[in-house]
Amino acid sequence: MANYQKRYRENVKLQIAAKFIVDVITVICVAFILITYTCDKVTISGNSMNTSLTHGDTLLIDKMxxxxxxxxxxxxxxxxxxxxxxxxxxxxxxxxxxxxxxxxxxxxxxxxxxxxxxxxxxxxxxxxxxxxxxxxxxxxxxxxxxxxxxxxxxxxxxxxxxxxxxxxxxxxxxxxxxxxxxxxxx
Structure with missing residues (x-):
């Protein structure tokens, strides 16, 4: 019986670790998809938007x-x-x-x-x-x-x-x- 309880505790720890890894991978994938399809990145070239935005500023664009x-x-x-x-x-x-x-x-x-x-x-x-x-x-x-x-x-x-x-x-x-x-x- 002690052997069974020990294996059960080890399995629970493995399940918790596996769930954590799956959750992290899911969050990374969802973030990647959201950023890829809803954001864009642009770098300002020139001074036409001074002083609001300046030459060399890199911006995130909300495509939605x-x-x-x-x-x-x-x-x-x-x-x-x-x-x-x-x-x-x-x-x-x-x-x-x-x-x-x-x-x-x-x-x-x-x-x-x-x-x-x-x-x-x-x-x-x-x-x-x-x-x-x-x-x-x-x-x-x-x-x-x-x-x-x-x-x-x-x-x-x-x-x-x-x-x-x-x-x-x-x-x-x-x-x-x-x-x-x-x-x-x-």
């Missing part, structure tokens, strides 16, 4: 953010441009929404004829580009600007233009590298 909703004004989005052959991912801030008319006059952004209220950036815009004339956004189309308005390649220029919903990858949500810039992105 806009699966069931649309970007709102002042959201930061990640997108690709299908007419550009590079695999560069752009990070910009949404300024105008589908159906709106956007124009840049006298250094300020106008939406539907009114100055953009509560703009995050207060700098005067030196180059209006395509937005010197009114731009009417179609359904599923967004006008984006970099936070460093006078040093940004964005919707004001023909090589970027307006951003279509299907070209939006997601929303940056976390700066992970460099560690001294580690922060959540609002």
């Amino acid at each position: 953010r806009f699966a069931f909703s649309s970007p709102k004004r002042f959201d930061i989005i990640a997108f690709n441009q299908p007419n550009i052959t590079s695999s560069k991912t752009y990070i910009k801030r949404v300024i105008a929404l589908p159906g709106e008319v956007v124009q840049i006059m006298n250094g300020s952004v106008y939406i539907n004829g009114n100055v953009l209220e509560n703009d995050i950036i207060k700098d005067k815009i030196m180059t209006a580009g395509l937005a010197s004339n009114p731009i009417t956004l179609d359904k599923g189309e967004y006008f984006v600007l970099g936070d460093n308005r006078n040093n940004s390649e964005d919707s004001r220029f023909a090589n970027i233009g307006t951003v279509k919903m299907e070209d939006i990858i997601g929303a940056p949500w976390l700066v992970i590298i460099p560690f001294n810039h580690f922060k959540f992105i609002r």
Whole structure:
């Protein structure tokens, strides 16, 4: 009987160890699948989003953010441009929404004829580009600007233009590298 109890205790210890190993492997697999299909990693190249994001920051992109909703004004989005052959991912801030008319006059952004209220950036815009004339956004189309308005390649220029919903990858949500810039992105 003592032999039986000893084997039983050993089996219980083995079962606990095996369950722990299976649990750890399951958690690792689930985390890998979630990160692979719901996140992406992008490194900022350039200064167009200064001071919100800086050159060399590595961000995690939430690819599910806009699966069931649309970007709102002042959201930061990640997108690709299908007419550009590079695999560069752009990070910009949404300024105008589908159906709106956007124009840049006298250094300020106008939406539907009114100055953009509560703009995050207060700098005067030196180059209006395509937005010197009114731009009417179609359904599923967004006008984006970099936070460093006078040093940004964005919707004001023909090589970027307006951003279509299907070209939006997601929303940056976390700066992970460099560690001294580690922060959540609002």
